[in-house]
Amino acid sequence: xxxxxxxxxxxxxxxxxxxxxxxxxxxxxxxxxxxxxxxxxxxxxxxxxxxxxxxxxxxxxxxxxxxxxxxxxxxxxxxxxxxxxxxxxxxxxxxxxxxxxxxxxxxxxxxxxxxxxxxxxxxxxxxxxxxxxxxxxxxxxxxxxxxxxxxxxxxxxxxxxxxxxxxxxxxxxxxxxxxxxxxxxxxxxxxxxxxxxxxxxxxxxxxxxxxxxxxxxxxxxxxxxxxxxxxxxxxxxxxxxxxxx
Numbered sequence: 493x494x495x496x497x498x499x500x501x502x503x504x505x506x507x508x509x510x511x512x513x514x515x516x517x518x519x520x521x522x523x524x525x526x527x528x529x530x531x532x533x534x535x536x537x538x539x540x541x542x543x544x545x546x547x548x549x550x551x552x553x554x555x556x557x558x559x560x561x562x563x564x565x566x567x568x569x570x571x572x573x574x575x576x577x578x579x580x581x582x583x584x585x586x587x588x589x590x591x592x593x594x595x596x597x598x599x600x601x602x603x604x605x606x607x608x609x610x611x612x613x614x615x616x617x618x619x620x621x622x623x624x625x626x627x628x629x630x631x632x633x634x635x636x637x638x639x640x641x642x643x644x645x646x647x648x649x650x651x652x653x654x655x656x657x658x659x660x661x662x663x664x665x666x667x668x669x670x671x672x673x674x675x676x677x678x679x680x681x682x683x684x685x686x687x688x689x690x691x692x693x694x695x696x697x698x699x700x701x702x703x704x705x706x707x708x709x710x711x712x713x714x715x716x717x718x719x720x721x722x723x724x725x726x727x728x729x730x731x732x733x734x735x736x737x
Contacts, residue, residue, distance in 0.1 A: 497624040498582055499527040501711050502575060503551065504567075504644055505632035506534045508544045509704030512675060515547065518708035519555035527715060529555025529708065530578045532571060534564050534640050551704075556582075564640050567647040572654045575627060576620065583616045583623070622660045626682070627651075628714060630707045633668045638698040645693040652686035665714065669707035670699045676710040682718070 501522060509515050519529040533548045545561065552559035558578045562570040588601055601612060631637075631644055648666070655662045663682045666689065671677025679692055 511703040513705030515704040523556040528557040530557035531559040533561040568650040675703040675706040
């Protein structure tokens with residue numbers, strides 16, 4: 493069974509988007525392109541309102557991903573849980589497609605006898621440890637996130653440590669929105685380690701607007717750019733590119 497590379501966008505925010513494209517439409521576009529969109533809503537003392545909750549759930553549903561609202565102090569374990577849960581969900585989708593090809597369109601994992609289902613889930617768990625994973629992290633740096641950024645930094649470093657315990661390759665990239673001059677700024681290019689965030693996060697400026705839709709759109713363009721660059725390279729050059737980003 494060929495799974496390719498699992499691609500995820502992980503959106504970390506605490507409020508409603510208020511500028512640019514509709515983030516739910518952008519998340520649906522991501523899903524069409526094989527990229528899962530997961531959303532973590534970070535709150536202090538129940539400050540995420542109904543509109544914010546609807547947007548968080550709407551983005552993750554449209555993007556085929558997982559959403560979770562969490563207090564800032566519990567962010568580290570939530571980031572890891574959401575990332576891994578989304579991996580399992582995506583892999584189960586791949587398995588279901590394979591089963592439908594073998595057994596017919598109406599069959600899914602749930603239709604298998606318990607013993608067979610258990611065997612398939614073991615395969616899914618094993619794939620979760622070995623499959624290549626690319627996570628593009630979008631961090632909301634609007635004014636209300638200022639006090640939460642140190643917690644976000646720690647959560648991302650913990651995510652890196654957790655996922656690097658897998659045998660499969662990981663690559664991370666980090667974008668923030670709004671940026672200093674643009675709606676979205678790239679903070680970190682593709683890398684297997686998030687350790688280099690340590691210095692950068694303390695220097696981030698925070699602003700008022702929340703251009704969530706443009707941020708997801710920028711993430712999609714970045715995935716596309718990576719794919720188009722790969723297609724121009726020979727296999728030897730591609731391995732060099734992978735090592736250098």
